[in-house]
Amino acid sequence: MLPFYFILIGLMILMMCGFLQSLFHSTRATTKDYFLAGKSMFWLPVGASLFASNIGSEHFIGLAGSGAASGIAVAAFELNALFLLQCLGWIFLPVYLAAGVYTMPEYLRRRYGSNRIQMYVAVLSLLWYILTKISVDLYSGALFIKVAFGWNIYASVGILLLVISIFTVAGGLAAVIYTDTLQAFIMVIGAIVLAVISFNEIGGYKNLEPRYARAVPNETLYGNDTCGLPRDDYFHIFRDPWNSDMPWLGFFIGSLPASLQYWAMDQVIVQRALSAKNLSNAQGGTLFAGYLKILPMFIIVMPGMISRILFPDIVACVDPDVCYEVCQSTVSCSNIAYPTMVVKLLPSGLTGLMLAVMLSALVSSLTSIFNCSSTILTLDIWQKFRPNSTQKEKVLIGRISVVVMVGISILLIPVVASSSNGELFYYIQKISIYIQPPLTVIFCLGIFWERASETGAFYALIASNTISVIRVVLELVYPEPACGEPDTRPEIVEIHYFYIGAIVLVVALLVQVGLSFFTTPMNKDKLHRLTWWTRYDDPSRSDISPLMDNQDTEIVSYGLSIISSTESEEISTQMTPELVIADPTDMTTEETAKTNILRFVKWFCGITDEVEVEEPNKETATDFLDQDPRHKLILNSVLVVLLAVGIFLYAYYG
Numbered sequence: 001m002l003p004f005y006f007i008l009i010g011l012m013i014l015m016m017c018g019f020l021q022s023l024f025h026s027t028r029a030t031t032k033d034y035f036l037a038g039k040s041m042f043w044l045p046v047g048a049s050l051f052a053s054n055i056g057s058e059h060f061i062g063l064a065g066s067g068a069a070s071g072i073a074v075a076a077f078e079l080n081a082l083f084l085l086q087c088l089g090w091i092f093l094p095v096y097l098a099a100g101v102y103t104m105p106e107y108l109r110r111r112y113g114s115n116r117i118q119m120y121v122a123v124l125s126l127l128w129y130i131l132t133k134i135s136v137d138l139y140s141g142a143l144f145i146k147v148a149f150g151w152n153i154y155a156s157v158g159i160l161l162l163v164i165s166i167f168t169v170a171g172g173l174a175a176v177i178y179t180d181t182l183q184a185f186i187m188v189i190g191a192i193v194l195a196v197i198s199f200n201e202i203g204g205y206k207n208l209e210p211r212y213a214r215a216v217p218n219e220t221l222y223g224n225d226t227c228g229l230p231r232d233d234y235f236h237i238f239r240d241p242w243n244s245d246m247p248w249l250g251f252f253i254g255s256l257p258a259s260l261q262y263w264a265m266d267q268v269i270v271q272r273a274l275s276a277k278n279l280s281n282a283q284g285g286t287l288f289a290g291y292l293k294i295l296p297m298f299i300i301v302m303p304g305m306i307s308r309i310l311f312p313d314i315v316a317c318v319d320p321d322v323c324y325e326v327c328q329s330t331v332s333c334s335n336i337a338y339p340t341m342v343v344k345l346l347p348s349g350l351t352g353l354m355l356a357v358m359l360s361a362l363v364s365s366l367t368s369i370f371n372c373s374s375t376i377l378t379l380d381i382w383q384k385f386r387p388n389s390t391q392k393e394k395v396l397i398g399r400i401s402v403v404v405m406v407g408i409s410i411l412l413i414p415v416v417a418s419s420s421n422g423e424l425f426y427y428i429q430k431i432s433i434y435i436q437p438p439l440t441v442i443f444c445l446g447i448f449w450e451r452a453s454e455t456g457a458f459y460a461l462i463a464s465n466t467i468s469v470i471r472v473v474l475e476l477v478y479p480e481p482a483c484g485e486p487d488t489r490p491e492i493v494e495i496h497y498f499y500i501g502a503i504v505l506v507v508a509l510l511v512q513v514g515l516s517f518f519t520t521p522m523n524k525d526k527l528h529r530l531t532w533w534t535r536y537d538d539p540s541r542s543d544i545s546p547l548m549d550n551q552d553t554e555i556v557s558y559g560l561s562i563i564s565s566t567e568s569e570e571i572s573t574q575m576t577p578e579l580v581i582a583d584p585t586d587m588t589t590e591e592t593a594k595t596n597i598l599r600f601v602k603w604f605c606g607i608t609d610e611v612e613v614e615e616p617n618k619e620t621a622t623d624f625l626d627q628d629p630r631h632k633l634i635l636n637s638v639l640v641v642l643l644a645v646g647i648f649l650y651a652y653y654g
Helices: 002-025 031-039 043-054 057-070 072-099 104-112 115-149 153-201 205-213 248-265 267-274 279-292 295-310 320-327 334-345 348-385 391-419 424-435 437-448 454-477 497-517 565-575 589-605 621-625 629-653
Strands: none
Touching: 043 153, 043 267, 043 279, 043 348, 057 072, 057 115, 057 295, 057 334, 057 348, 072 104, 072 248, 072 267, 072 279, 072 295, 072 437, 072 621, 072 629, 104 115, 104 267, 104 348, 104 437, 104 454, 115 267, 115 334, 115 348, 115 391, 115 424, 115 437, 115 454, 153 295, 153 334, 153 348, 205 295, 248 267, 248 424, 248 437, 248 497, 267 279, 267 348, 279 629, 295 334, 320 334, 334 348, 348 391, 424 437, 424 454, 424 497, 437 454, 437 497, 454 497
């Protein structure tokens, strides 16, 4: 067990180094510093953080579990990112940078001039994070810890959340990105090690396909039953469009728009790209993350398939009583495919390495979620109730909101543990496809169609989300039958959720386009630097007054107010109380200790005693969007290679 603890301690030291790096080399006193890392990141940490924030512990549990249960098709979700991340870098990010926004709900408010859309999308985003990220990450991380090491779930996850909250609360986005960079490399190295060992156990890659076809549990083999048999199309990404678990047509018209929303319009992903120092570094980050996203198919999905080959009676069990005895689930035990590999194949030292991998995945994913959730809660919700709040107050609220999210996460552990049966990754995709397509519609129309109106966008969200809620209720009332049981569900419930996503998308599109034609179009002078066509406009523009405010149209400057030095001195004199600096020689030992503790706490949290005078926003669109011709040529060349690799993988495994 000694190597195990050495590796675990080594991981904690590396994480602490990244954390201290952010404390000593970044400022965290303003919203720009705390929520966007001062917009100072170069391409490598941006790309590593994009990868690490996406690959959470649910990927190791969910991707491997789906690979074990149904084959390679689940890898299509990962290969999507090769293309969609580049849509972020080359299409959407230039608009976000030109608009100067911090959050995605903020962009929608500026584009449509509506507080109600901003609040609606902010709450919807937080709900989605809770349902598909925080709760699932905690459950999958706890499941791995329980299966692999027998540790108490609540104690171990509680300690992890404490560490995660300290990193996120104190360091802000800079701390998250620095630790993500370290954890991304830990995850990749550890997963490659297990993949190499697992392929060696079956005699190499050439044996994966034929041996998976024979990976049948004994209860199926000797019970004259078809339940537990591998699918005939297990080694194909694209499957029958009507009667399969991964219909290729539904994937393109239903799942792809939902994935586009995640990779190009979701706060977790976009916030990392916005932290880059310029567009070239942001695009370099999306390219680096795109190349890293090639790996999960080979180092997570395929090892999950190998787990079924090596341990079919455990991973591929079908009898409810047997499954419950193995993994406390009556539906399936495929979710334990990855931790079973770790326990059964690796020696003690490498087991410690894989624990480091899982902890890295859990920490990187949750720090990302907590940071972006605090950004949305502070800038999109709190600021609406306290529009005159200071920079210090907003950063403080951001930190407090992280603590609140941690508390909610702990309360969710038993709920998720009792409800997340079956294939975890498909659960994530199903919830995402019900929520994300209408967001894709209102973002895309807002960016590329200047006539798109606030009324159309808002009611498109309402109409499409209503359909999604009805579908979820029907699924709860008519659950999917287990293998061998008759299917008595209504036909509407039997429609694959990919096609429900397509229906939701079309409804949102029709509602927004239709209502936009019957409402007054936006004045073009209010859309400067908010659409693809106006991204290079002059920075001075008129904001659209929020439609829910019962007040006359208010014209405000796009940038922050420019205050002269004389005016700022007068304001400082009026607002800042007179400071009396005590003589250290007059202070007692107790007072000195309290002063030193207070100084440490302020430094640790990035709080300064300086008077807040915001720097005026003098940047033009060219400051964000202009690129060195050589850098642009290199980036475009690397982009072409990446897209060619993605097309080849889809064609080869399709």
